[in-house]
Amino acid sequence: MRKTFYIETFGCQMNVHDSEKVAGTLVGSGYRAVESAEEAELVLYNTCSIREKAAQKVFSRLRNFRKEQAKGKLFGVLGCVGQQEGEKIFDAAPHVSLVVGSASYGRLPELLRRLEQGERRVTGLDLDTDETFETEFTQRGNPFRAYITIIEGCDKHCAYCVVPFTRGPERSRTSESVVAEARRIADAGYTEIQLLGQNVNSYRDPAARVTFAELLAAVAEVPGIRRVRFTTSHPRDFTREIVEAMESHPALCNHVHLPVQSGSSEVLRRMARDYTREQYLERIGWMRAAKRPISITTDIIVGFPGETPADFEQTVTLLDEVGYDLVFSFQYSPRPNTPSLAMEDVVPEAEKNLRLRVLQERQKQIQLGRYQDFVGNVEEVLVEGHARENQWKGRTEQNIVLNFTVAEGGAAVQAGDYWKARVTHAGPNSLVGEAEGGPVARAAIRGAAGSPFAILQ
Numbered sequence: 001m002r003k004t005f006y007i008e009t010f011g012c013q014m015n016v017h018d019s020e021k022v023a024g025t026l027v028g029s030g031y032r033a034v035e036s037a038e039e040a041e042l043v044l045y046n047t048c049s050i051r052e053k054a055a056q057k058v059f060s061r062l063r064n065f066r067k068e069q070a071k072g073k074l075f076g077v078l079g080c081v082g083q084q085e086g087e088k089i090f091d092a093a094p095h096v097s098l099v100v101g102s103a104s105y106g107r108l109p110e111l112l113r114r115l116e117q118g119e120r121r122v123t124g125l126d127l128d129t130d131e132t133f134e135t136e137f138t139q140r141g142n143p144f145r146a147y148i149t150i151i152e153g154c155d156k157h158c159a160y161c162v163v164p165f166t167r168g169p170e171r172s173r174t175s176e177s178v179v180a181e182a183r184r185i186a187d188a189g190y191t192e193i194q195l196l197g198q199n200v201n202s203y204r205d206p207a208a209r210v211t212f213a214e215l216l217a218a219v220a221e222v223p224g225i226r227r228v229r230f231t232t233s234h235p236r237d238f239t240r241e242i243v244e245a246m247e248s249h250p251a252l253c254n255h256v257h258l259p260v261q262s263g264s265s266e267v268l269r270r271m272a273r274d275y276t277r278e279q280y281l282e283r284i285g286w287m288r289a290a291k292r293p294i295s296i297t298t299d300i301i302v303g304f305p306g307e308t309p310a311d312f313e314q315t316v317t318l319l320d321e322v323g324y325d326l327v328f329s330f331q332y333s334p335r336p337n338t339p340s341l342a343m344e345d346v347v348p349e350a351e352k353n354l355r356l357r358v359l360q361e362r363q364k365q366i367q368l369g370r371y372q373d374f375v376g377n378v379e380e381v382l383v384e385g386h387a388r389e390n391q392w393k394g395r396t397e398q399n400i401v402l403n404f405t406v407a408e409g410g411a412a413v414q415a416g417d418y419w420k421a422r423v424t425h426a427g428p429n430s431l432v433g434e435a436e437g438g439p440v441a442r443a444a445i446r447g448a449a450g451s452p453f454a455i456l457q
C-alpha cells in the first residue's frame, strides 16, 4: 500500500509551484495524493511568512490538528515559516515531525526516508546553497497555466522583506533546463507558461551568457506555446531589452507586473528599493512607448515606518500617473530579522488601515476607467471554465478576467480553448463580452477535463 499525503499551500505562485514540485517528489518516492488532510497519513503545510497574518494562519491550522497526532498522522511544515521558525516549531507544535525550508527541498527524499525509518524529528534548514530545486516529476495542479521556476532566492534585501532570510541567496537555473522543461510542458499539451522568480529580471544563466530577455525569447519560440507570462519583475533590473523582446515575440503576453511599493523617492530610499520614483516612471515610459500596448500591474505597501501623509499622497498620484490595470496593496507588516523592524516613526495601525482604504478606492475608479476603454475591443481569451450557466470565464492576454457568452447555435466551448470575444461591458474587476466566431485554438491538454492534476515527467 502506498502512503498518502496532502499538501495545503499558503502564499504566492512561487509557493503554489513549489508544492507542485514537492508533490511530484512525493509521488516519485512512492506516495499517493489524497484530497483532504483527514484522509492523509502525511500532512504538509507549505507556508508563507511575508506578512504576520499569513504566518499566524499556519499555527492555527496546526492547532486544529493536535488531536490527530494520536491517529498516527505525520505533520510537516515547509517553506518560509519553516525556515524562519526552524526547530522552534517543534516547541509550538509538538506533533510536527518535519520542518523544511525551500532551499532544502532537494533533500526531501532523504528526509522522508529518515521519517519512515522511525526518526521522530527531521529538519532541512540549510540556506547556504547554490542549487535550485529541479524535480523529475512535477504534479501540476493548474490545467491551463504551467509554472516554471527560473530563479530562486533573492539578493535584494529590501528593508521590509523576509524573503532573503527564508529563501536564501539568488540562484538561476540554466537556460537549457528551462527551455527543455518548456518543451516537455508544450508536448504535454499546455499552451501557457508562467516563468517565476522573486526577481526574474536578475536572471543570469550560470552556464552560458543568456539574459532574461534572451530567455524570454527562447521560451516564446517553443512550438505549441501561445502565451508566456513572467513574474515578478524588479524595477531596478527591468531593462528596455525586455520590452523589445515583448515587441518582437507575440507569444510574450502584453502584461508586466512591476511592483513599485511606494510613489515617494524618500520612502523608496528607506525601503532600500534601489530606484527613485523618476527611474520607475522611466521604465513605465518604455512600456507605454512599446509597439503594442502593455498592461501594467503593481504591488504597494502603505504605512512603511516614517511614511508621511505627503509621501502617501505621492503614492496616490503615482496611481493616476501610471494607470495600473490591477494593484495588490498591503499594510506594512513588521517582520523578524528585517532592517525596518528597528526603524522609528511607526505609522499607527488605524492610519495604515485608512491609507489602504483611500488607495484602494482611488485604484477602483482608475481601474473602472481603464477597463471601460476595452469596451468595443475584440480580445483573445483562454477559457478556464464556466462563470455561470451559459457564460464562460477566461483571461485575456493582459491577464484580465473576461466572461463571455456564445450566440445560440455557436460552437461548443471547452476549458483550455482560445476564443475571440467582443467586450460589451466593464466592471472594476472584470470584462463581459460576446464570442466572435468559433474557437481560435482548441484545448490540447491531457487531463484538463476530469483530473485536477496533469502529471508531467
Ligand code: SAM
Pocket: 012, 050, 051, 160, 161, 162, 163, 197, 198, 199, 232, 233, 234, 259, 261, 299, 300, 301, 330, 331, 332, 333, 334, 335
Ligand atoms: N519579489 C517581489 C518584489 O520585489 O516585489 C515580491 C515579493 S513579495 C512575495 C510580494 C509583495 O508582498 C511585495 O511586493 C510587497 O508589496 C509585499 N510585502 C513584502 N513584505 C511585506 C511586509 N513586510 N509588509 C507588507 N507587505 C509586504
Ligand code: SF4
Pocket: 154, 155, 156, 157, 158, 161, 162, 163, 164, 198, 199, 234
Ligand atoms: Fe523581497 Fe525585495 Fe527580494 Fe522582492 S526584491 S523578494 S521585495 S527582498
